[in-house]
Each structure stands twice: as C-alpha cells, then as structure tokens.
Amino acid sequence: LHARMENFGDSNVYSYGFTLEDDPWKYYEIFSPKLLDDISHDNLLVRVDSGCDIGQIYDDKGCDCREQLHTALDAVQQEGDGIIIHVPSQDGRGYGAATIMETESLKRGILGVTNPGDLTKYDTVTAAVKILGKEVYDIRSYNGASRILKALGIRSVVLQTDNRKKVAGL
DSSP: OEEEEEEETTEEEEEEEEEOTTSTTOEEEEEESSOGGGSOSSSEEEEEEEOOIIIIISOOTTOOHHHHHHHHHHHHHHHTOOEEEEEGGGTTTTTOHHHHHHHHHHHHTOOOSSOTTOOOOOOHHHHHHHHHOTTTSOOOOOHHHHHHHHHTTOOOEEEOOOOHHHHHHO
16 A cells, blocks of 8 residues: 545545555555545445546547546545545456557447448447457456455445446445
C-alpha cells in the first residue's frame, strides 16, 4: 500500500496503490476525498472502475470511460466520502487496448479485422460479443475489489454501476 494526494478540480483526492499478488489484475488504485482511516464503513459510495487507456488517458471522445471516472470522482467529492477502486489492467473488458480499438471500430462503423466490408455501427457490448463471443466477451472479475473492501473494514456499499456482473461480484 502506498498513498499520495492529487488535485482533482478544486479538491484534493487521496490516491492509494494496492497490490494483490495472487489476483489476476494485481494492481489497484483507490481514490478518495478522505484518508482511508476516515471513510465510512457502512453504505459507502463505491465505484469499481476498469482502466481504459483509449478513453481515460488519450481522451477518445467515442469512449465514455473518462466521463464515467470523472462522474464518480465528482460524486465522491460531493458526498465528501466514498472510494473509487480503479483497476488499470482491466482495459478492454480485461483483454487490453487492442480489443478496445477493434470494439471502437465496430461502434463507429469503421472497417476492421472483425468486420471487413461491414459498416454497421454496434453498441459497445454487441461489438465486444461480435469480436470475442458471447461467453467470453468480458473476462473481468471483481474478487480483488471485494477483498480490498473487506480489508478496509467496509460492511456495506452504495455501488455506482449498472453492470450486473459487478453487483454479483461484490
């Protein structure tokens, strides 16, 4: 565990790094407007955020991952409490940046490896299923995030997501 303070807008955010050696995603970052010793242990506002180089680092406007991360940061700032568990290596539903790039080409109707000659535009999930298959289009898991919440002594959360797999995993 290591910590640092960063600026976000007009506020400070504490940033913590966690390494779970026996977890497939290994490294996690926690963002909070408070020191972890001071966060609530009941009904804590939580977002589990998968890394997305294309959207969060390179600010690709076709991807809403940066907006989702900033919305979550705004929410914990406004609440004055809460955490974001960021999982950088879950980029591309766990497959990496190359998969994101192919998914984005399908979303935008750009010819790619998966869709030669097909300019149909797909939503994100449909594009990922077309590329990877229905059973394995998303290999992310949330056991590490759950372990971090338990290690922090969190008893209950208000989870910011509409992803049923995240809800089930936590």
